[in-house]
Amino acid sequence: xxxxxxxxxxxxxxxxxxxxxxxxxxxxxxxxxxxxxxxxxxxxxxxxxxxxxxxxxxxxxxxxxxxxxxxxxxxxxxxxxxxxxxxxxxxxxxxxxxxxxxxxxxxxxxxxxxxxxxxxxxxxxxxxxxxxxxxxxxxxxxxxxxxxxxxxxxxxxxxxxxxxxxxxxxxxxxxxxxxxxxxxxxxxxxxxxxxxxxxxxxxxxxxxxxxxxxxxxxxxxxxxxxxxxxxxxxxxxxxxxx
Amino acid sequence: xxxxxxxxxxxxxxxxxxxxxxxxxxxxxxxxxxxxxxxxxxxxxxxxxxxxxxxxxxxxxxxxxxxxxxxxxxxxxxxxxxxxxxxxxxxxxxxxxxxxxxxxxxxxxxxxxxxxxxxxxxxxxxxxxxxxxxxxxxxxxxxxxxxxxxxxxxxxxxxxxxxxxxxxxxxxxxxxxxxxxxxxxxxxxxxxxxxxxxxxxxxxxxxxxxxxxxxxxxxxxxxxxxxxxxxxxxxxxxxxxxxxxxxxxxxxxxxxxxxxxxxxxxxxxxxxxxxxxxxxxxxxxxxxxxxxxxxxxxxxxxxxxxxxxxxxxxxx
Numbered sequence: 001x002x003x004x005x006x007x008x009x010x011x012x013x014x015x016x017x018x019x020x021x022x023x024x025x026x027x028x029x030x031x032x033x034x035x036x037x038x039x040x041x042x043x044x045x046x047x048x049x050x051x052x053x054x055x056x057x058x059x060x061x062x063x064x065x066x067x068x069x070x071x072x073x074x075x076x077x078x079x080x081x082x083x084x085x086x087x088x089x090x091x092x093x094x095x096x097x098x099x100x101x102x103x104x105x106x107x108x109x110x111x112x113x114x115x116x117x118x119x120x121x122x123x124x125x126x127x128x129x130x131x132x133x134x135x136x137x138x139x140x141x142x143x144x145x146x147x148x149x150x151x152x153x154x155x156x157x158x159x160x161x162x163x164x165x166x167x168x169x170x171x172x173x174x175x176x177x178x179x180x181x182x183x184x185x186x187x188x189x190x191x192x193x194x195x196x197x198x199x200x201x202x203x204x205x206x207x208x209x210x211x212x213x214x215x216x217x218x219x220x221x222x223x224x225x226x227x228x229x230x231x232x233x234x235x236x237x238x239x240x241x242x
Numbered sequence: 243x244x245x246x247x248x249x250x251x252x253x254x255x256x257x258x259x260x261x262x263x264x265x266x267x268x269x270x271x272x273x274x275x276x277x278x279x280x281x282x283x284x285x286x287x288x289x290x291x292x293x294x295x296x297x298x299x300x301x302x303x304x305x306x307x308x309x310x311x312x313x314x315x316x317x318x319x320x321x322x323x324x325x326x327x328x329x330x331x332x333x334x335x336x337x338x339x340x341x342x343x344x345x346x347x348x349x350x351x352x353x354x355x356x357x358x359x360x361x362x363x364x365x366x367x368x369x370x371x372x373x374x375x376x377x378x379x380x381x382x383x384x385x386x387x388x389x390x391x392x393x394x395x396x397x398x399x400x401x402x403x404x405x406x407x408x409x410x411x412x413x414x415x416x417x418x419x420x421x422x423x424x425x426x427x428x429x430x431x432x433x434x435x436x437x438x439x440x441x442x443x444x445x446x447x448x449x450x451x452x453x454x455x456x457x458x459x460x461x462x463x464x465x466x467x468x469x470x471x472x473x474x475x476x477x478x479x480x481x482x483x484x485x486x487x488x489x490x491x492x493x494x495x496x497x498x499x500x501x502x503x504x505x506x507x508x509x510x511x512x513x514x515x516x517x518x519x520x521x522x523x524x525x526x527x528x529x530x531x532x533x534x535x536x537x538x539x540x541x542x543x544x545x546x547x548x549x550x551x552x553x554x555x556x557x558x
Contacts, residue, residue: 138333140335141300141331145300156337157339161337163339238338241384
């Protein structure tokens with residue numbers, strides 16, 4: 001197992017229980033001094049990696065979901081099979097997926113990101129599709145009656161009206177990706193999962209590092225959700241009425 | 243297409259939905275003269291909405307012709323045709339994500355009008371339909387009442403100054419008091435704009451009130467009678483029409499005239515109930531019944547007496 005591990009920024013953290021502060025030697029729940037000392041070489045790089053993972057995953061996942069939703073929107077019969085495929089991928093256990101991919105795609109970001117993208121499809125695809133399909137019939141009829149072409153109706157009416165549903169999907173997908181991405185460090189030390197798993201795999205769980213890694217993941221999720229919520233408000237002023 | 247009111251001709255227009263028995267609209271032939279309101283009315287299944295949607299090709303004709311100012315609708319480019327016809331539907335169908343200005347400016351934007359011209363036009367239209375040209379233009383549809391939304395719907399349909407308006411039960415979803423007001427305002431607008439209008443309703447009273455002409459369709463989409471309201475009330479062609487306009491058609495006919503239009507006898511008596519000259523004969527009769535009076539004093543808007551109308555005058 002250890003041979004597979006990517007020693008990435010997580011190195012010099014095994015607490016020396018003989019030396020160091022009293023907090024560390026007693027393995028208290030949270031030692032500020034350790035966090036301050038290792039912010040630069042452990043926590044900050046992990047946070048940056050995690051943000052990078054989430055951006056890649058949600059970005060690619062959104063692009064694929066959007067394309068698939070467009071197909072299913074245009075060709076109605078594609079909706080159920082594509083939806084079922086998303087459900088299926090979501091049912092696969094993440095650790096199993098990472099393990100299966102490892103020999104194929106290697107020890108790297110690709111292996112982490114592929115399953116994560118799969119999970120976002122399950123969330124984003126149905127949301128985008130429901131948003132596009134949720135435009136009221138009378139709105140579409142008036143658009144048609146006024147002489148909007150099919151393309152104009154899509155860009156000017158259907159897509160903007162789908163934005164609330166799309167943004168809701170993006171928020172869930174982003175938060176879920178932030179959480180699931182930590183699990184990948186079980187195999188590949190990358191992102192905020194690295195300090196978490198490093199801490200867990202000590203003979204005696206290193207509580208400060210576990211808490212710092214987990215806490216950062218939670219903070220990141222809350223921040224991302226809040227930012228997306230603000231973006232949604234800015235994009236959809238009409239939903240704020242009543 | 244011209245922007246002046248256009249003449250609309252249905253010529254043996256027929257719609258048969260595939261897989262359905264019988265026609266929805268069956269050899270419909272009628273001419274709506276330029277600048278008049280033609281009301282399509284009839285029971286459900288009469289094909290009135292189908293007939294309306296044939297005009298802007300939301301529903302394709304099966305056979306027959308529809309001509310606008312002598313030119314067949316099939317000869318127009320589809321989007322050009324629709325952009326030059328005002329379309330108003332019962333549920334309004336405003337775009338919820340656009341402001342009122344965005345909604346009203348939709349067709350002008352599609353037509354490539356300059357921004358300032360659209361702004362001016364929106365202000366003009368908001369004023370025309372009785373909304374605030376400054377405050378209301380920046381609001382979203384969800385901020386408006388049902389009646390206000392339908393006004394915006396009307397303004398949006400009028401935006402590019404269409405030659406023809408199609409209105410599908412435009413006031414059908416609005417409470418009776420507001421509906422009556424919207425009907426009045428629509429008629430006042432029409433005095434000014436003189437558009438050719440096809441107006442669908444299932445309400446015969448509305449048809450009598452707004453129509454210059456009424457086309458009564460019966461089930462199966464055939465035309466039962468096409469006439470002025472007066473003719474239809476006085477001389478229904480058959481049992482079906484008589485039934486449809488109702489047993490009180492004589493009373494309804496009284497709504498078509500105002501007391502001011504009658505020949506009044508000179509005022510001699512004192513103490514008669516007074517009523518304005520624009521009161522309908524029907525309302526005048528109702529007042530006579532309620533006041534147990536034999537006559538009423540008709541007065542001008544400034545309150546000066548014009549003459550006396552008697553019960554017999556009303557029922558003549």
